[in-house]
Amino acid sequence: MVKSNIISLTPRAIERVNHLIDDSKQENKILRIGIEKGGCAGLHYSMDYVSEISEGDEVVEQDGVTIVIDPKAILYLLGTEMDYVEEKFSAGFKFNNPNETSACGCGESVDITPISELEIK
Template sequence: MARERPKAIRLTDRASEHLRAIMARSEGKVVGLRVGVKNGGCAGMEYTMEYAEEVKPLDEVIEDKGVKILIDPKAILFLIGTEMDYVTEKFSSGFKFNNPNVTDACGCGESVTIEPAGA
């Protein structure tokens, strides 16, 4: 019997509620949320998020709590085990990535150093 593959990313209830509300208000054809990483920032990598209007052939497609998440195959190893949350603090609110693969972060929290899972 094959065991289920772990999800690269999972959502908290707060994140899924916020994402469903945002996508319901979006204009155009939105099939899900595209999440990835790119080189940038003082710590080396930044998370990316954008509306996905189509599923690309090599996308990893994850459905969690009513939200479809699409991940570029190049980002999978950097995101395995990540929990995406939505936090509201005294002066700001936004999405927060709790990623077990992060080895360092910049002081402002905008960029991180990520080791691929299993490295």
């Protein structure tokens, strides 16, 4: 288990994650973030509750909130800021990802160029 800052959370995102975890009627109390294939742009962000941290997961701790990052998503999410946005007719998490190269018109899927391991070293 590695503690890292692959992703940062805004104060509004921290508040919302805390609210979701507190309201969860499940025993699963950890939020897991990943990237999956799908949508018109090719990829979309995934979020789910998990009950334990799996081997290989990256742990992000910030201001009392713990989330885990799927190891397959790490190179796609480096440098991302997670925000929670409320608009007139919708509300939800928004990922401000510097690796995003395009997004579909509806905003549900994205194209992301992962950072290569060579760029990290």
